[in-house]
Amino acid sequence: MKLQEKIGFIGGGKMAEALIKGIVQSGLADSGQIMVVEPVSGRRQELEEAYCVSATANSEDTADCGIIILAVKPQIMDAVLDGLNNFISEKHLVISIAAGITISFIEERLSRGCRVVRVMPNTPALVLEGAAALSGGTRATQEDLEVGDRIFSAVGQCVTMDEKYLDAVTGLSGSGPAYVFSFIEALVDGGVKVGLNRNDAQLLAMQTLLGSVKLAMETGDHPAVLRAMVTSPGGTTIAGLHELEKAGFRAAVMNCVETATNRSKELGKQLKG
Ligand SMILES: NC(=O)c1ccc[n+]([C@@H]2O[C@H](COP(=O)([O-])OP(=O)(O)OC[C@H]3O[C@@H](n4cnc5c(N)ncnc54)[C@H](OP(=O)(O)O)[C@@H]3O)[C@@H](O)[C@H]2O)c1
Secondary structure, X not given: OOOOOOEEEEOOXXXXXXXXXXXXXXXXXXXXXXXXXXXXXXXXXXXXXXXXXXXXOOHHHHOOOOEEEEOOOXXXXXXXXXXXXXXXXXXXXXXXXXXXXXXXXXXXXXXXXXXXXXXXXXXXXXXXXXXXXXXXXXXXXXXXHHHXXXXXXXXXXXXXXXXXXXXXXXXXXXXXXXXXXXXXXXXXXXXXXXXXXXXXXXXXXXXXXXXXXXHHHHHOOOHHHHHHHOOOOOOHHHHHHHHHHHOOHHHHHHHHHHHHHHHHHHHHHHHHO
């Protein structure tokens, strides 16, 4: 079912574009329902041409949008909220995707009682395969959470949880694409080291990841079961896996998620000042 409300994007960058694309392609809203606030005129024109949305430099033009999506960098959020506070009221659902900006930060600055939903998306949303987690603010209703879920499900998959877990989500799926790209690079270099040309190695590495993820998702089998399936006694795979274990691969990945989570907490504290 289509969303009835108009949707206003504050910021017309990469993540906003991914969301616009997903919303329009999935039929969740018509492009005529979407208004983007973006300071750069060339970018406004690009978005208008690509998605038939309206674009403006003036945030007050989104006053009649029931859903406002904050898609600006965290560093400028304070100033942006200051500008929105003139016209945002309890009629608005405000959805923020800014990393580290807490719900209370937004609720305090938009002082006329809007409902707030905070989301942590990731960059695969750009190809409609994002992973996002969302949390509701003090006045957000079940319906607001559902609206958020429908928007982020249009660009991938979405789960709802308490805000206290969003730093962990940042450490896992928010930063996760970078870990995966590092792993792909390492696989490719491994292939090159044993004599494959780089293009072939890259195609094989990427398709291996894509296929393995698809296999895990479609079968629903535990990863350990799927791993055992390709690990024959005395074979090549167990020899390779032994090297990963010796190098502390799993501990390194776990530490990576934990350290990124802690860094997200630190950055969040700095943003609050
Ligand atoms: N990219 C990710 O992986 C990712 C993941 C999770 C969360 N996020 C969050 O998503 C948000 C957007 O990220 P992004 O990657 O889409 O950033 P981005 O591409 O830099 O987009 C931000 C856009 O907002 C515009 N802008 C600046 N000041 C504005 C103002 N006062 N009013 C309206 N628009 C303004 C920027 O224009 P200028 O170019 O002129 O500054 C830019 O087009 C960030 O808060 C980030 O934390 C991103």
